[in-house]
Amino acid sequence: MTSAPLAAVTGADGFIGSHLTEALVASGHRVRAMAQYNSFSSYGWLEVLPRDVLAEVEVVLGDVRDPGSVRALAEGADAVYHLAALIAIPYSYRAPHSYVDTNVTGTLNVLEAVRTLGTPRLVHTSTSETYGTARTVPITEDHPINTQSPYAASKAGGDRLADSYHASFGTPVVTLRPFNTYGPRQSMRAVIPTAIGQVAAGSRTITLGDLRPTRDFTYVADTARAFLAVGTAPADRVVGRTFNAGTGQEISVGDLVRLIGKVMDADLDVREDPQRIRPAASEVMRLVADAGRLRDATGWAPEHDLERGLARTVEFFRDPAHLARYKTDIYNI
């Protein structure tokens, strides 16, 4: 009898990582999941997964900034999915050193572990933010990189290390570049939970940052399927390559909030909050994906349109037990 393949996941305690953990278990994997060490022994969002899913998950507390911790996570794994990162753009203005430590050095630690252990597959996580404001649309993987925030720069640093490990050592790394992902469990620093959370908490005056930028919003279950697709595809199709994951549909933040009002059946008064406005040259004004390369290599296609994904997200935030985990009355960065 062959045993189930073992996937090691960094950032498994987070929004996308917890959904990916569920998707890996659903597709027959065992998962070794890193939750960032903390003295509360909190496993983050892994704590809300159903018992039968958790039965297939070994949770280990650790830190990607620590090489030994990463190596122990990757030992014996058939694939490593590296999602751990600091991801908030506003906080990257305040604490840029921590972004380099986590997103650049942390990625280097993962690459070194995979290289020295001979792990058969590494999926490294990039972000559409590395493209900056679109110069041509839809954005293909050949679009120039233009890092407009310390967050984007630190992610691009990790990407370049991943590329260099493939070129220098033949490390079997594939880079997935998700566009804005949304859904249950996302943190309040992102626009969709911010708007839905404020409405679910009873407010009809919604305060947000700039309403003009456009984004390509991908539902988290579709993003998790994209990770699985590149993590399990034949090596000759994906290894050494970068893949966008997005829907190809773009919507402005202002129109998005109007759509949220429609889905939640609420009349909303949307206001721009000056403290949420980013420096002009740092704000990415337009992102929309061409995910044709991912579709051609793996057959991946998104299954949720925005209205359907928002309805599922609203359902999550309307549950008082879920909403209680959030602070809807402050600016979360």
Ligand SMILES: NC(=O)c1ccc[n+]([C@@H]2O[C@H](COP(=O)([O-])OP(=O)(O)OC[C@H]3O[C@@H](n4cnc5c(N)ncnc54)[C@H](O)[C@@H]3O)[C@@H](O)[C@H]2O)c1
């Ligand atoms: N959410 C999006 O729209 C989006 C879009 C593109 C790319 N991404 C990328 O996807 C990945 C996951 O993002 P997310 O939205 O789930 O964010 P998240 O903040 O919910 O998850 C990131 C997780 O990384 C963990 N982490 C942070 N520092 C760590 C450390 N030093 N050691 C170990 N773990 C650490 C955190 O505990 C957190 O749970 C990130 O790499 C992010 O850059 C996200």
